[in-house]
Amino acid sequence: DIQMTQSPSSLSASVGDRVTITCRASQSINNYLNWYQQKPGKAPNVLIYAASRLQGGVPSRFSGSGSGTDFSLTISSVQPEDFATYYCQQSYSGRYTFGQGTKLEIK
Amino acid sequence: QAQLVQSGAEVKKPGASVKVSCRPSGNTFGDFYIHWVRQAPGQGLEWVGWINPKTGGSNSGQKFQGRVTMTRDLSISTVYMELKRLTSDDTAVYYCTRDYSEPGHPQYFDQWGQGTVVTVSS
Numbered sequence: 001d002i003q004m005t006q007s008p009s010s011l012s013a014s015v016g017d018r019v020t021i022t023c024r025a026s027q028s029i030n031n032y033l034n035w036y037q038q039k040p041g042k043a044p045n046v047l048i049y050a051a052s053r054l055q056g057g058v059p060s061r062f063s064g065s066g067s068g069t070d071f072s073l074t075i076s077s078v079q080p081e082d083f084a085t086y087y088c089q090q091s092y093s094g095r096y097t098f099g100q101g102t103k104l105e106i107k
Numbered sequence: 108q109a110q111l112v113q114s115g116a117e118v119k120k121p122g123a124s125v126k127v128s129c130r131p132s133g134n135t136f137g138d139f140y141i142h143w144v145r146q147a148p149g150q151g152l153e154w155v156g157w158i159n160p161k162t163g164g165s166n167s168g169q170k171f172q173g174r175v176t177m178t179r180d181l182s183i184s185t186v187y188m189e190l191k192r193l194t195s196d197d198t199a200v201y202y203c204t205r206d207y208s209e210p211g212h213p214q215y216f217d218q219w220g221q222g223t224v225v226t227v228s229s
Binding site: 001030031032033034036038043044045046049050053055085087089091092094095096097098099100101 | 142144151152153154157166167168169202204206209212213214215216217219220221222
């Protein structure tokens with residue numbers, strides 16, 4: 001199975017900060033990379049699909065980039081509602097896999 | 108609200124099996140693969156497997172192969188995930204989710220069930 005490695009595993013930020021989370025695949029996955037946000041007790045919610053395409057209804061402060069094995073999710077100006085856990089996920093192979101998650105906490 | 112409706116919480120003993128159901132809303136049953144994802148307490152998301160509701164074909168992660176079975180009942184538009192030989196490590200919230208893609212673009216999960224808590228305890 002393709003391994004997905006996220007970094008960092010946790011991140012402290014203040015409102016208004018710019019933050020970036022990275023995700024590396026163990027082999028090339030082209031642009032078959034999605035980003036999800038999950039809040040406690042809730043199902044995940046897709047933010048970015050196909051590495052850089054913003055899901056409808058998601059604020060434009062979220063952006064994604066990358067291709068091949070290296071990807072990133074950037075929040076241009078963190079808002080209070082953005083404190084959550086973020087996961088990358090590949091849909092390249094028939095067996096999908098997630099990164100281990102990045103918890104964004106308030107500084 | 109959840110667009111896929113899952114069955115209720117389960118408590119099982121080690122060695123037993125559990126079967127969780129998932130019914131997508133609307134009239135799209137068969138149009139999209141349904142995947143299962145689980146999350147142990149305080150842990151990350153773990154992909155379990157998928158089923159093609161139209162054909163019944165399925166696939167699962169290596170660690171679940173031989174222990175998980177995914178099926179569907181076309182008459183009631185419902186898919187099922189059965190996990191056998193449960194251990195305490197299988198205690199988790201199990202989600203079903205819809206695999207969607209825009210034409211010409213990769214797949215992603217756009218709709219989720221509300222989650223089913225499975226507790227394995229003696």
